[in-house]
Amino acid sequence: xxxxxxxxxxxxxxxVVALVIVLITSRLRLHAFPALMTGSxxxxxxxxLGPTKTVESFTDGVGGTLGDVGVVLGLGTMLGKLLADxxxxxxxxxxxxxxxxxxxxxxxxxxxxxxxxxxxxxxxxVVLVLPIVFTVAVRLDxxxxxxGGRDADGRSTILRVGIPALAGLSVLHAxxxxxxxxxxxxxxxxxxxxxxxxxxxxxAIPTVAIAGPLxxxxxxxxxxxxxxxxxxxxxxGSSGGSGSGGGVDLDDGPGPDDAAGPDDDRRPxxxxxxxxxxxxxxxxxxxxxTVAEVVLPDGxxxxxxxEFVGEPIVALLLALLLAxxxxxxxxxxxxxxxxxxxxxGLVPAASILVIIGAGxxxxxxxxxxxxxxxxxKAATGAGxxxxxxxxxxxxxxxxxxxxxxxxTVTAAGIVxxxxxxxxxxxxxxxxxxxxxxxxxxxxxxxxxxxxxxxYFGMSVRDTxxxxxxxxxxxxVVGLVTVLVASLVV
Numbered sequence: 001x002x003x004x005x006x007x008x009x010x011x012x013x014x015x016v017v018a019l020v021i022v023l024i025t026s027r028l029r030l031h032a033f034p035a036l037m038t039g040s041x042x043x044x045x046x047x048x049l050g051p052t053k054t055v056e057s058f059t060d061g062v063g064g065t066l067g068d069v070g071v072v073l074g075l076g077t078m079l080g081k082l083l084a085d086x087x088x089x090x091x092x093x094x095x096x097x098x099x100x101x102x103x104x105x106x107x108x109x110x111x112x113x114x115x116x117x118x119x120x121x122x123x124x125x126v127v128l129v130l131p132i133v134f135t136v137a138v139r140l141d142x143x144x145x146x147x148g149g150r151d152a153d154g155r156s157t158i159l160r161v162g163i164p165a166l167a168g169l170s171v172l173h174a175x176x177x178x179x180x181x182x183x184x185x186x187x188x189x190x191x192x193x194x195x196x197x198x199x200x201x202x203x204a205i206p207t208v209a210i211a212g213p214l215x216x217x218x219x220x221x222x223x224x225x226x227x228x229x230x231x232x233x234x235x236x237g238s239s240g241g242s243g244s245g246g247g248v249d250l251d252d253g254p255g256p257d258d259a260a261g262p263d264d265d266r267r268p269x270x271x272x273x274x275x276x277x278x279x280x281x282x283x284x285x286x287x288x289x290t291v292a293e294v295v296l297p298d299g300x301x302x303x304x305x306x307e308f309v310g311e312p313i314v315a316l317l318l319a320l321l322l323a324x325x326x327x328x329x330x331x332x333x334x335x336x337x338x339x340x341x342x343x344x345g346l347v348p349a350a351s352i353l354v355i356i357g358a359g360x361x362x363x364x365x366x367x368x369x370x371x372x373x374x375x376x377k378a379a380t381g382a383g384x385x386x387x388x389x390x391x392x393x394x395x396x397x398x399x400x401x402x403x404x405x406x407x408t409v410t411a412a413g414i415v416x417x418x419x420x421x422x423x424x425x426x427x428x429x430x431x432x433x434x435x436x437x438x439x440x441x442x443x444x445x446x447x448x449x450x451x452x453x454x455y456f457g458m459s460v461r462d463t464x465x466x467x468x469x470x471x472x473x474x475x476v477v478g479l480v481t482v483l484v485a486s487l488v489v
Contacts, residue, residue, distance in 0.1 A: 009047055009370060012046050012369075016043040019038070020038070020039035023039075024401050024402070025402070032401065033355055033357075034358075036355070036406065037361065040057075040058045040361050043365050043366070043371075044369060048369070049365070053368070054365065057364050058361035059361065061360040061363055061365065062360055062361040065359070065363075065409070066353065066357045069180050070356070072178045075313065077345040077349040078346060079278075079316065080121065081344055082323045082324070082328060082341055082345070084127075086270055086275075086328070087268075090132060095272055106161050106164045106213040106216055109161045109162075109164045110209070110212040112129065113125065114171070114172055116169075117169045117176075118279060118280070118282075121180070121349075122170060123448070125169040126169060130165060136161065137161050140161075141157050149225075155220040156223065157220075158226075159225050160216050161216075163220070163470055164213045165212075167211040167215070167470055168208050170471060170474055171204045171211070171474055174404065174478065175200035175207075175432055176197060177193055178312045178315075180352060181404055181409075181435055181438055182408075182432075182435050184412060185408055185411075188412035189427045189431050190419075191428045192427075193290075196431055197286055197287065197290070198287065199428055199485060199489065200435075203478065206477065207474055207481060210473060211474045219466045223465050223466045225456040225457055226457035227455060267333070270330065274326040275326070277326070278322050278326045278327065279319075282318070282319045285309050285314075288310055289311070292306030292307065320342075324338050328341075356409060359409030359410060362409070362410060362413070366413050366414065367417070386415070386418055386419055387425065387479075390415045390418075390419075390430050390437065391433045391434070391437035393414050393437070395437040398438050398440050399440065399441060402442070402446035405438075407437065407438040415434065425486075426486065426489050428489065432482050433479060437475060437479070438475075440471065440475035440476075441471060441472045442468050443468055452467045453467070
């Protein structure tokens with residue numbers, strides 16, 4: 001039964017969420033980490049947890065979240081750094097784009113971004129993929145004699161191939177573990193990791209197709225992009241560098257070319273087989289674990305091994321160890337050079353680590369204060385479908401804070417007790433619904449908005465009409481695919 005205490009807790013939660021939003025989006029522009037920490041402490045005190053319990057709840061949430069996600073994030077960024085600097089990404093791009101043909105080029109780029117988006121975080125993927133895509137677009141314009149970077153139908157070649165790349169990276173970032181958002185949602189909602197990976201990949205295909213190549217066919221007509229010259233390589237073939245060509249540095253930390261060896265661009269890139277093996281190894285290991293849990297008896301030796309190597313941290317560690325050989329020692333790098341590259345890869349992960357930790361702390365305070373249970377009562381009483389509720393909560397937090405990670409972590413914490421009261425709803429689909437909502441309509445309070453604008457050299461207006469609309473399509477189509485999947489999963 002709904003009580004006055006439930007009302008007080010819900011009002012408190014709404015007020016504290018509003019406080020966090022104001023701290024992040026107002027003129028204060030407070031970083032999400034102290035904003036979430038402040039909100040967590042205020043929430044615990046006002047909700048009646050008391051000073052000691054509030055601090056304990058927050059720190060427990062931070063520790064629990066980072067214990068699950070922090071190691072994966074660190075391993076993933078180091079793997080991405082080695083991939084970027086080895087020339088393996090350039091090799092993949094050359095093979096896919098050379099064989100795609102001009103008409104299928106946007107689809108090949110989307111496929112490339114999805115492959116690279118499996119182990120890479122979105123920002124790293126942007127820095128890695130877009131300079132390659134821009135160079136390919138310039139070559140295509142030269143081959144076909146396009147005027148002003150537009151084809152005979154008036155479509156911008158840069159946007160026709162660039163938007164599919166963004167869609168591939170964004171969808172993988174929202175849907176597929178071991179990306180931090182989906183991983184947090186899986187943990188908070190009690191979803192099966194391997195099944196989430198499989199379903200997420202399946203749902204990603206139509207989502208990328210609609211928000212990527214199909215949308216780009218029209219969006220490339222009404223917007224103009226002019227990337228900085230430094231981002232467009234004019235040479236052909238693979239090099240040993242990351243492919244950024246010394247482009248603008250939009251991060252506080254090192255860019256993809258930092259810490260590279262002085263002669264790294266003269267070393268041969270890895271082979272295609274070695275690159276694919278290294279990138280796909282963690283995904284294959286996690287899939288093997290899922291299959292083993294279905295077909296092998298509990299307690300068998302083979303199943304135990306599959307469950308061990310299929311753990312995200314073990315799978316990524318094995319891939320990273322393999323990468324030190326395929327992307328490092330085999331190419332002639334020394335141990336110190338490989339270590340330096342991996343250390344540089346950790347720097348961009350620092351900000352997202354503390355945001356994830358604070359979000360986990362905020363979630364735990366929500367749970368311990370009983371606010372989650374009150375929201376579960378309200379949602380259940382209102383009859384809102386759980387999957388739509390999960391998506392809507394993530395959308396609202398995304399719009400307010402501009403952070404997909406904060407939206408995922410917070411929405412998952414709110415939805416968890418609602419999901420527990422509805423055992424018929426799949427936790428896997430709930431996690432994917434949260435992921436879909438977390439990328440809705442990127443705008444000026446999202447760092448990704450400015451990253452894309454600067455890389456594409458677009459006006460703010462054109463960035464809204466391309467990137468922001470594309471993200472909204474990813475979110476809405478993602479929800480639709482989740483709802484369709486709920487009919488069979």
